[in-house]
Amino acid sequence: MHFGASAAVVMQLSERITEPNHALFFDNYFSSYHIFQYLASKSIFAVGxxxxxxxxxxxxxxxxNLxxxxxxxxxxxxSKDAIVITKWYDNKPVIMGSNFVGIGEKDFCKRWDKKENKYxxxxRPESVRRYNSSMGGVDKHDFLLSIYRSYVRSRKWTITHYTCGRSGISKCLARI
Structure with a gap:
């Protein structure tokens, strides 16, 4: 079965886990239905x-409606093979997939309300709570990278090429 390049990263990571009942958390780039099935067959819990x-x-x-x-x-x-998809509405919809937990035991989280001007x-579903507590550092890093502009400077260089044409050697300039 073909999982894709992004799921292959999760599969390689999961091969290093030798004992069952570990949990992996990942974002939507790495998640697919088949990767949740694969991890469930290896007794590895996954949320993403x-x-x-x-x-x-x-x-x-x-x-x-939400x-x-x-x-x-x-x-x-x-699903029939216990893959749970949870949709939760915060400021916008959040869709989570898991092979072991769904809404589960709800807890409460503080959010800022613009209308009331207070928290x-x-x-909040259990799958979202577990994901947020485990992915905090990675998501924070991605968030901070998106705020700050990366200053990658490039220069255009002109390269001289010599080619042999019918009329002899001619000089041409190419830009990269």
């Missing part, structure tokens, strides 16, 4: 954000 088109478009409520219910609304869809408590 997902792209729904890699999961056969599961039957989850639309973004509009928005009507308000912040903290969530829904889940479970409010909203319910």
């Amino acid at each position: 954000t997902i792209r729904t088109n890699r999961f056969g478009c599961p039957k989850l409520p639309s973004d509009k 928005k009507k219910k308000g912040r903290g609304a969530s829904a889940e869809c479970i 409010i408590q909203i319910p």
Whole structure:
């Protein structure tokens, strides 16, 4: 079975895990339905954000319906082989995939509400809580990289090439 280049990274990482009942957390670049199945077969727990088109478009409520219910609304869809897809509405929809946990035990998290101008408590699914507690450093690094402009400077160099044409040697300039 072909998993793809991004899932191959997760597979190589999981080969180093020799004991069962470890947990891996990754973002939507690495996640696919097949990688969750593969990790479940090796008794490795996995949670990650997902792209729904890699999961056969599961039957989850639309973004509009969750928005009507308000912040903290969530829904889940479970496959025959226990892959759970959880959709949670915070400021925008968040879609998580897992092979061991879905909504589970909800807890509450503090979020800033622009309308009320204060922090409010909203319910959060267990899969989102576990992901946030484990991916904090990686996501923070990505966030900080996106804020600051990287100053990579390049210069255009002109290279002289000599070619042999029908009329003899001619000199041409090429830009890179």
